[in-house]
Amino acid sequence: MPPFFGELETIHFEGRESQKPLAYRWYDPNHVVLGKPLSEHLRFAIAYWHSLAMNGSDPFGAPTLNRPWMTRSDAMEGAREKADAAFELFRVLDLPFYTFHDRDIAPEGADLKESLKNFQAMVEYLAKKMEGSKAKLLWGTANLFSHPRFMSGAATNPDPDVFAYSATTVKHCMDATKQLGGSNYVLWGGREGYETLLNTDMGRELNHLGRFLNLVVEYKHKIGFDGQILIEPKPKEPTAHQYDFDTATVYGFLKKHGLEGEVKVNLEANHALLAGHSFEHEIATAASLNILGSLDVNRGDPLLGWDTDQFPNDLQAMTLALYQVILGGGIGKGGLNFDAKIRRQSIEPEDLVHAHVGAVDLCARAFLNAAALVEAGELKAAVAERYAGWDKPEAKAMLDGSLTLEQISEKTLANGVNPAPRSGKQERLENLLNRRLF
Numbered sequence: 001m002p003p004f005f006g007e008l009e010t011i012h013f014e015g016r017e018s019q020k021p022l023a024y025r026w027y028d029p030n031h032v033v034l035g036k037p038l039s040e041h042l043r044f045a046i047a048y049w050h051s052l053a054m055n056g057s058d059p060f061g062a063p064t065l066n067r068p069w070m071t072r073s074d075a076m077e078g079a080r081e082k083a084d085a086a087f088e089l090f091r092v093l094d095l096p097f098y099t100f101h102d103r104d105i106a107p108e109g110a111d112l113k114e115s116l117k118n119f120q121a122m123v124e125y126l127a128k129k130m131e132g133s134k135a136k137l138l139w140g141t142a143n144l145f146s147h148p149r150f151m152s153g154a155a156t157n158p159d160p161d162v163f164a165y166s167a168t169t170v171k172h173c174m175d176a177t178k179q180l181g182g183s184n185y186v187l188w189g190g191r192e193g194y195e196t197l198l199n200t201d202m203g204r205e206l207n208h209l210g211r212f213l214n215l216v217v218e219y220k221h222k223i224g225f226d227g228q229i230l231i232e233p234k235p236k237e238p239t240a241h242q243y244d245f246d247t248a249t250v251y252g253f254l255k256k257h258g259l260e261g262e263v264k265v266n267l268e269a270n271h272a273l274l275a276g277h278s279f280e281h282e283i284a285t286a287a288s289l290n291i292l293g294s295l296d297v298n299r300g301d302p303l304l305g306w307d308t309d310q311f312p313n314d315l316q317a318m319t320l321a322l323y324q325v326i327l328g329g330g331i332g333k334g335g336l337n338f339d340a341k342i343r344r345q346s347i348e349p350e351d352l353v354h355a356h357v358g359a360v361d362l363c364a365r366a367f368l369n370a371a372a373l374v375e376a377g378e379l380k381a382a383v384a385e386r387y388a389g390w391d392k393p394e395a396k397a398m399l400d401g402s403l404t405l406e407q408i409s410e411k412t413l414a415n416g417v418n419p420a421p422r423s424g425k426q427e428r429l430e431n432l433l434n435r436r437l438f
């Protein structure tokens with residue numbers, strides 16, 4: 001078997017002066033910042049689906065990508081060869097984690113039993129590969145959206161058989177994630193949504209989804225899986241209206257079903273954009289609600305209205321996002337997963353390597369910038385000064401329950417309160433940010 005990634009050497013940190021096309025210039029995994037190594041802050045992961053299982057086809061055209069590991073006629077042989085290529089890529093990139101859907105690693109069988117048998121065989125194969133590799137599993141997930149049986153949803157499908165099929169699939173995917181030492185289990189509601197209310201009972205579907213998620217959480221505790229359960233919000237695509245629209249919507253859903261202490265979010269940059277938010281908005285929202293779980297780092301194209309899943313390359317946007325991660329207490333058991341695909345014209349396996357190296361460096365550089373902003377303390381001081389009025393006892397009394405609305409009114413009138421507008425100093429702070437970026 002020829003090497004799928006040529007004779008590429010393992011990529012290492014070489015510093016900013018390196019002239020090599022493939023070297024980490026910013027990502028020094030051992031560099032200690034804010035009290036721990038960069039590798040522990042960032043926990044980079046390679047996504048099996050975009051990087052190993054995609055062939056470059058799109059709604060308008062045939063596969064374009066040169067993928068020598070996708071040529072076998074026997075599906076299980078092909079799955080093993082794909083895994084061989086995956087671990088070669090992990091070795092070349094020298095990143096700590098990977099992520100997969102069940103269908104990325106093993107082919108669909110003739111029925112559910114055969115599909116699960118294929119899956120379990122490949123889980124054993126991955127377990128063996130992991131013994132000879134540094135790569136660990138950041139999270140596993142189930143693909144409950146590609147096959148036509150899921151066209152009307154998985155947990156929200158009007159057909160209870162699809163609910164049962166999906167529950168069975170998730171049960172086995174959770175088992176596999178635990179077996180492989182995964183840190184998280186993710187649920188992205190690919191088709192949990194609807195196209196038209198003319199054929200949809202939305203209240204019923206949402207309740208079914210709530211029950212499904214409770215089943216997942218109950219099972220997590222039953223098997224002693226100590227990873228996080230994560231929902232990945234997305235507002236639309238493939239369905240017109242997706243139930244897990246954004247972080248705030250997911251939080252309301254978790255509260256309704258009593259799961260706000262059990263389930264967190266896996267936030268994707270491009271999904272935030274599709275919801276009309278910035279990535280940092282979604283991160284700050286999740287952190288404020290104590291449900292920040294993990295990140296899918298990528299970017300969208302602001303000129304396009306769909307999920308382009310490009311590799312991140314905007315330093316300022318990523319710095320602002322990671323600044324909010326730091327303020328929110330870090331990523332914990334989560335990580336930064338490259339849910340990103342190379343463009344259809346980037347046909348060589350080596351293009352995958354360049355994409356990851358650039359994105360890793362971009363994120364590392366953004367994190368170092370964000371950490372420097374935190375350490376300088378100027379932004380934090382500006383925010384503290386803006387809210388300083390709330391440190392006064394009479395202000396605190398309005399929040400701590402000691403004053404009623406009537407009493408606040410009486411005191412306000414008696415004291416002749418007359419607020420003077422103060423500048424929000426936005427441009428000054430934006431200039432500060434731009435001046436500090438390196």
Ligand SMILES: [Mn+2]
Nearest residue numbers: 232268296339
């Ligand atoms: Mn994603």
